Amino acid sequence: MGQEGGGASGRGRCVGRPAGAPKEDGPSGGQFEYLRTVAAGMADSTEVRELVYLVTGGCGFLGEHVVRMLLQREPRLLELRVFDLHLGAWLEELKTGPVQVTAIQGDVTQAHEVAAAVAGAHVVIHTAGLVDVFGRASPETIYEVNVQGTKNVIEACVQTGTRFLVYTSSMEVVGPNIKGHHFYRGNEDTPYEAVHRHPYPCSKAQAERLVLEANGRKVHGGLPLVTCALRPTGIYGEGHQIMRDFYHQGLRLGGRLFRTIPASVEHGRVYVGNVAWMHVLVARELQQRAALMGGQVYFCYDQSPYKSYEDFNMEFLGPCGLRLVETRPLVPYWLLMLLAALNALLQWLLRPLLLYAPLLNPYTLAVANTAFTVNTDKAQRHFGYEPLFSWEDSRTRTIRWVQAMEGSAR
Numbered sequence: 001m002g003q004e005g006g007g008a009s010g011r012g013r014c015v016g017r018p019a020g021a022p023k024e025d026g027p028s029g030g031q032f033e034y035l036r037t038v039a040a041g042m043a044d045s046t047e048v049r050e051l052v053y054l055v056t057g058g059c060g061f062l063g064e065h066v067v068r069m070l071l072q073r074e075p076r077l078l079e080l081r082v083f084d085l086h087l088g089a090w091l092e093e094l095k096t097g098p099v100q101v102t103a104i105q106g107d108v109t110q111a112h113e114v115a116a117a118v119a120g121a122h123v124v125i126h127t128a129g130l131v132d133v134f135g136r137a138s139p140e141t142i143y144e145v146n147v148q149g150t151k152n153v154i155e156a157c158v159q160t161g162t163r164f165l166v167y168t169s170s171m172e173v174v175g176p177n178i179k180g181h182h183f184y185r186g187n188e189d190t191p192y193e194a195v196h197r198h199p200y201p202c203s204k205a206q207a208e209r210l211v212l213e214a215n216g217r218k219v220h221g222g223l224p225l226v227t228c229a230l231r232p233t234g235i236y237g238e239g240h241q242i243m244r245d246f247y248h249q250g251l252r253l254g255g256r257l258f259r260t261i262p263a264s265v266e267h268g269r270v271y272v273g274n275v276a277w278m279h280v281l282v283a284r285e286l287q288q289r290a291a292l293m294g295g296q297v298y299f300c301y302d303q304s305p306y307k308s309y310e311d312f313n314m315e316f317l318g319p320c321g322l323r324l325v326e327t328r329p330l331v332p333y334w335l336l337m338l339l340a341a342l343n344a345l346l347q348w349l350l351r352p353l354l355l356y357a358p359l360l361n362p363y364t365l366a367v368a369n370t371a372f373t374v375n376t377d378k379a380q381r382h383f384g385y386e387p388l389f390s391w392e393d394s395r396t397r398t399i400r401w402v403q404a405m406e407g408s409a410r
């Protein structure tokens with residue numbers, strides 16, 4: 001399919017910062033399709049444990065699910081290295097199983113720490129990142145972690161001879177763009193003007209481009225590096241901080257949340273367990289199908305329904321006792337924009353004194369108010385991905401997690 005002015009294939013750009021990515025039929029050749037169906041996930045249990053995996057950001061929301069999923073569904077795993085700035089206490093409980101779990105406290109911006117962690121690993125899943133669209137961190141810090149951190153991971157692979165690198169990118173590398181163009185159930189090849197200004201999507205787009213460009217580079221020992229990028233839409237599930245925030249906000253407001261975004265604005269969401277499963281599967285299959293998958297991007301998708309951000313959250317918060325007031329937004333959009341601008345101004349004015357970083361700002365409002373949903377089967381065609389969790393499972397698991405939170409509204 002053709003590409004125009006950037007697009008969902010990744011040829012997006014940041015204002016003043018170029019970015020790009022190859023098409024599906026790039027150097028690796030996307031002509032043949034992946035026909036073997038990978039059944040529910042477990043590879044042959046008689047396989048020998050010989051592989052060393054490294055997960056950067058392994059103690060984050062997604063990272064923890066990737067770590068747990070690898071332990072459950074990668075029988076060839078010998079050692080799992082979990083690298084993070086902040087290590088979770090839960091890692092301790094994983095150390096009694098058949099896989100050696102090595103916790104590494106480290107910073108991706110420190111090249112020597114990354115190289116030490118990567119040395120001897122067969123596969124790196126690079127999910128560490130600074131996820132900040134609220135202005136908590138400076139743009140410089142966001143670039144340092146997301147772009148320089150990714151460069152360090154790539155260079156470490158090249159220097160130490162690690163051949164397989166999976167990068168957790170984001171739908172945000174495509175859109176919504178600064179013009180607020182809707183992306184309605186598109187796929188990896190849907191033309192879209194991917195132009196950004198905010199540091200988070202810009203940094204993710206730059207990092208993704210670096211990862212894809214590194215595909216084919218010779219690593220120590222002379223073999224080629226094989227890379228690919230996964231682009232989740234908005235992830236939800238157990239451990240999702242923003243869902244937690246909305247839940248507590250609803251409790252503070254007497255069990256109510258107020259609609260701010262029209263119900264017609266679809267927002268792409270994907271269950272964290274399925275995103276983790278895609279990482280495990282892509283890492284496994286990248287080793288078998290380098291020619292097809294190397295240098296490719298894949299949206300993360302499952303059977304989660306297309307809904308507005310708020311209506312989707314209510315799928316979980318509703319059964320936990322909250323209700324969404326109003327069928328139409330209570331506050332007119334122009335007033336929301338004004339409030340968002342006011343929040344941005346306050347953030348700037350208060351910065352010397354305190355950190356003011358509310359959920360509502362011009363960027364989050366624009367993202368929430370612009371349709372961005374995906375409809376693709378590329379992951380299924382290339383590496384046999386099928387969601388591991390149905391929508392019903394994903395919903396039930398997430399509801400149980402919300403209900404287990406202290407002070408449930410029930």
Ligand SMILES: NC(=O)C1=CN([C@@H]2O[C@H](COP(=O)(O)OP(=O)(O)OC[C@H]3O[C@@H](n4cnc5c(N)ncnc54)[C@H](O)[C@@H]3O)[C@@H](O)[C@H]2O)C=CC1
Pocket residue numbers: 056057058059060061062063083084085086106107108109127128129130131145149168169170171204231232233234235236
């Ligand atoms: N949460 C979402 O809806 C989406 C997230 N993503 C991407 O998925 C990845 C994981 O995101 P989440 O789990 O949501 O975020 P998170 O903030 O829960 O996890 C990120 C992890 O990276 C670690 N980290 C941050 N800076 C680091 C550094 N300098 N060195 C080492 N580790 C560092 C953090 O300590 C944290 O454990 C990120 O790359 C993000 O861009 C992509 C699409 C959607």
Ligand SMILES: CC(C)CCC[C@@H](C)[C@H]1CC[C@H]2[C@@H]3[C@H](O)CC4=CC(=O)CC[C@]4(C)[C@H]3CC[C@]12C
Pocket residue numbers: 131133169170171172233234235242260261309359360363364365367368
């Ligand atoms: C009060 C506002 C009107 C609405 C607040 C909701 C917002 C906080 C969230 C709406 C859309 C979210 C983003 C989206 O899901 C895509 C994302 C992808 C990522 O890679 C990181 C997270 C995020 C930017 C996500 C962040 C929260 C929203 C902006």
